Amino acid sequence: MSKVTETVESLAIPILEQLQLELVDIEYVKEGQNWFLRIYVDKDAGVDIEECGLVSEKLSERLDEVDPITHPYFLEVSSPGAERPLKKPEHFQKAVGKNVHVKTYEPIDDEKVFEGKLVSFNGEELTVEYKVKTRVKTITIPMDKVAKARLAVLFS
Structure with a gap:
């Protein structure tokens, strides 16, 4: 800052x-x-x-x-809008159960962008459930790997 x-x-x-x-x-x-x-x-x-x-x-x-x-x-x-940034731990905690868009500094499972439901956040890691075509996958992302995160409005 x-x-x-x-x-x-x-x-x-x-x-x-x-x-x-x-x-x-x-x-x-x-x-x-x-x-x-x-x-x-x-x-x-x-x-x-x-x-x-x-x-x-x-x-x-x-x-x-x-x-x-x-x-x-x-x-x-x-207002930060519907797709507000998630920067502080309390932002992530409030976003559990909501749709998020997360970009990482480096690939995790060959991907750097994850968009889906924030399933959990423990202060150190966040777990996102997302779809790849018709399969639902779950990824755990260490906080130190998160480059940017925000709430996401997903269209079906």
């Missing part, structure tokens, strides 16, 4: 706790000529635009006070 995202996280957490929202992710990226600070928030029932606006307003005030970013940037606060 970069210094900017660490600072923003420390500023955002108290605001989100007050609003009973969860911090899902923070991105600080340059796209073209512009810098973007993206904050993804959620709660069990989902977030609406008013809540995102309120977080943006309160966080913007704190960012102006602390001023951790010295150049112009765009602040965006939004």
